[in-house]
Amino acid sequence: MIVITGDNIISALGFTSEENYLNFRRGKSGLRFHKSLFHLEEPVVASAVNNRLLNFHFTKLAEAYNNHKNYTHLEKMAIISIADALKQSKTDMKSKKVQLFLSTTKGNIFLLGSKHNRYPSSASTLAGTAERIAGFFGNETEPVVISNACTSGICALIAARRAVMSKRIDTAVVVGTDMLSHFVTSGFQSFKALSSEPCKPFDKERKGLNLGEAAATMILQNKRENKTAKNSVCLEAGAISNDANHISGPSRTGEGLFLALQSCLQGFKPEQIAIVNAHGTATTYNDEMESIALTRAGLTKVPVNALKGYLGHTLGAAGILESIITMRSLREGLLLPTKGFNVSGVTYPIDIVKEPRHTDKSYALKMLSGFGGCNAVMLFSIHHDTK
Amino acid sequence: MEELMLELKNEIIKVLNLEGIKPEDINDDDEMFSKGLGLDSIDALELIVMLEKNYGIKLTDPAKGKEIFKSIRVMAKYVAENRKK
Amino acid sequence: MNVHIVNSCHIVDRKFQYGEKILIDRSNEQESLAEFFSAIYHEMKLAYPKFFKMDLLCKAGFLASEALTNGNIDKTTPKTDMGLILFNSVSSLDADEKYQQTTSGEEYFPSPALFVYTLPNIITGELSIRNKILGESMFYVLNKYDPDRIMEIITDTFNDSTLCSALCGWLDVANEEANVHMFLVKRNHSPQ
Numbered sequence: 001m002i003v004i005t006g007d008n009i010i011s012a013l014g015f016t017s018e019e020n021y022l023n024f025r026r027g028k029s030g031l032r033f034h035k036s037l038f039h040l041e042e043p044v045v046a047s048a049v050n051n052r053l054l055n056f057h058f059t060k061l062a063e064a065y066n067n068h069k070n071y072t073h074l075e076k077m078a079i080i081s082i083a084d085a086l087k088q089s090k091t092d093m094k095s096k097k098v099q100l101f102l103s104t105t106k107g108n109i110f111l112l113g114s115k116h117n118r119y120p121s122s123a124s125t126l127a128g129t130a131e132r133i134a135g136f137f138g139n140e141t142e143p144v145v146i147s148n149a150c151t152s153g154i155c156a157l158i159a160a161r162r163a164v165m166s167k168r169i170d171t172a173v174v175v176g177t178d179m180l181s182h183f184v185t186s187g188f189q190s191f192k193a194l195s196s197e198p199c200k201p202f203d204k205e206r207k208g209l210n211l212g213e214a215a216a217t218m219i220l221q222n223k224r225e226n227k228t229a230k231n232s233v234c235l236e237a238g239a240i241s242n243d244a245n246h247i248s249g250p251s252r253t254g255e256g257l258f259l260a261l262q263s264c265l266q267g268f269k270p271e272q273i274a275i276v277n278a279h280g281t282a283t284t285y286n287d288e289m290e291s292i293a294l295t296r297a298g299l300t301k302v303p304v305n306a307l308k309g310y311l312g313h314t315l316g317a318a319g320i321l322e323s324i325i326t327m328r329s330l331r332e333g334l335l336l337p338t339k340g341f342n343v344s345g346v347t348y349p350i351d352i353v354k355e356p357r358h359t360d361k362s363y364a365l366k367m368l369s370g371f372g373g374c375n376a377v378m379l380f381s382i383h384h385d386t387k
Numbered sequence: 388m389e390e391l392m393l394e395l396k397n398e399i400i401k402v403l404n405l406e407g408i409k410p411e412d413i414n415d416d417d418e419m420f421s422k423g424l425g426l427d428s429i430d431a432l433e434l435i436v437m438l439e440k441n442y443g444i445k446l447t448d449p450a451k452g453k454e455i456f457k458s459i460r461v462m463a464k465y466v467a468e469n470r471k472k
Numbered sequence: 473m474n475v476h477i478v479n480s481c482h483i484v485d486r487k488f489q490y491g492e493k494i495l496i497d498r499s500n501e502q503e504s505l506a507e508f509f510s511a512i513y514h515e516m517k518l519a520y521p522k523f524f525k526m527d528l529l530c531k532a533g534f535l536a537s538e539a540l541t542n543g544n545i546d547k548t549t550p551k552t553d554m555g556l557i558l559f560n561s562v563s564s565l566d567a568d569e570k571y572q573q574t575t576s577g578e579e580y581f582p583s584p585a586l587f588v589y590t591l592p593n594i595i596t597g598e599l600s601i602r603n604k605i606l607g608e609s610m611f612y613v614l615n616k617y618d619p620d621r622i623m624e625i626i627t628d629t630f631n632d633s634t635l636c637s638a639l640c641g642w643l644d645v646a647n648e649e650a651n652v653h654m655f656l657v658k659r660n661h662s663p664q
Binding site: 105106107109112113125126127128131142144145146147148149155158159161162163165166168182183186187189190191239240241242243244245246247248255256259263370371372373374 | 550561575584595597600604606608609610611625628629634
Binding site for chain 2: 190191192246247248249
């Protein structure tokens with residue numbers, strides 16, 4: 001079984017998975033109103049990692065690793081995240097059988113066209129950034145970058161799971177990250193996709209998404225079923241499918257997402273699923289499309305939630321971050337509310353979790369959809385007892 | 388109005404990369420979105436940018452765009468009434 | 473390996489090559505990369521107006537995939553068993569630079585039509601739409617063109633999916649240069 005042996009989240013809600021999860025459980029939001037983020041005229045709501053705290057943590061880490069190079073904000077988030085995940089997992093980063101998988105949409109995009117040379121040119125490419133992150137830990141295995149728009153996080157987990165199953169490597173360190181930038185914010189504004197209020201996933205009054213920055217890590221290893229720790233989370237299955245419809249708008253029939261759901265559910269029944277954690281960006285079309293796909297896949301009676309009301313859309317980090325939170329909630333038999341949701345504004349009657357709920361089921365589906373017509377789904381399971 | 392409609396046709400062809408299409412191919416009253424030119428949601432957003440850039444008209448609600456871009460004639464009327472440049 | 477290569481198409485040094493045959497050689501023309509791609513489009517007698525809205529990365533992939541799929545696949549039938557597995561080292565650099573120009577000059581007019589192409593996987597979207605490919609679509613960024621690593625990832629994909637075929641390849645398009653190697657792969661079927 002491919003299991004998670006270490007994980008971490010760096011976000012506006014904390015510097016560990018535990019700290020983040022407790023804040024999610026308390027209903028705290030990391031979203032803030034920014035009147036002129038990056039000097040942009042239109043105000044935005046977004047979540048940002050506390051820079052002072054980030055540098056405080058990073059300085060300590062750099063001392064411990066005796067590394068005095070300059071790293072970008074994004075790289076620091078990723079490095080601190082991996083370092084914390086490594087504490088939980090017995091992983092020798094210097095081993096050739098350990099490989100980094102980086103999920104990111106734009107990496108260090110703030111460097112594009114910039115004139116200062118604080119960082120080497122390798123920081124300007126996604127593969128170079130991945131090498132710099134792996135290199136901090138002395139890992140020299142060529143990393144893999146997955147850049148599949150908003151679905152990158154789950155796609156990276158799928159790619160990493162395959163690599164571990166192939167036995168070419170025994171450990172995959174999967175980190176997803178994106179930072180807030182003028183480039184991305186202005187772009188989403190040009191799409192009129194942003195809301196100037198905290199987002200409302202699946203809600204009648206939803207007006208668009210909020211952006212967020214974060215890093216999230218999962219360390220994957222192959223463990224025999226009788227050798228997994230208590231509350232181990234297993235990556236059971238993953239699937240990716242394309243709508244073949246439009247390069248930025250979701251399919252009106254939820255084609256790609258439906259196919260990916262169907263594929264992941266092979267050999268499983270909807271009744272076994274505790275929760276579907278949706279993409280839930282709070283745009284008109286995405287949330288509607290997800291309700292259609294869920295209905296077509298026979299998941300109408302399965303509780304659905306969306307977590308972007310707590311931190312916004314963290315792009316490359318989203319799939320990993322939201323999966324960690326979902327599985328932590330399953331550890332205590334809990335389903336977290338969809339922050340920002342009040343009254344359903346989607347056509348199909350899906351069961352959207354509004355208040356905390358109890359569950360005794362062990363499977364969760366994570367869904368993501370993104371530009372390029374891509375849809376990705378992963379089925380996770382939690383094993384409460386050791387054998 | 389004729390001059391403005393021709394100007395709009397040329398701008399649309401340029402801004403939306405409508406290769407091989409000439410102004411005379413675009414009818415003044417044809418629907419631009421569902422049929423005719425078959426424009427899509429990204430084209431609509433790009434036309435919103437064009438309205439601001441060329442005519443100083445700021446549209447905050449993309450849904451309004453669908454009404455304004457119904458046809459060249461409807462678009463020209465809107466521009467003539469609201470232009471700031 | 474669980475797949476075999478059916479055919480290949482390369483765009484290097486302003487030459488368009490299908491298999492071993494150079495179909496179009498414009499290495500002596502003084503033209504931009506965009507003009508080069510338009511010339512190939514017209515020589516191939518393609519009729520797909522959306523081509524002219526695409527960024528250079530998508531145009532390159534589109535032209536190569538047309539050569540690979542002509543007469544080979546039915547573009548009208550949705551195919552859930554066909555995928556797209558693409559790679560490069562520069563991501564969407566060319567589109568990134570062009571988009572940024574619309575936000576950094578004296579006048580601020582961010583272009584949504586340019587922004588949409590600032591994700592490298594958009595090309596999988598374009599090819600998916602053109603050929604009705606509904607299987608797995610992925611975009612990987614590696615540090616350099618390495619056919620062995622690419623094949624490993626393709627093999628992993630076929631081991632963990634029900635794909636029967638996929639359009640795969642390497643597409644580096646930046647600084648007015650294209651380095652494209654695309655190929656169609658099919659799953660090996662074990663002899664009965």
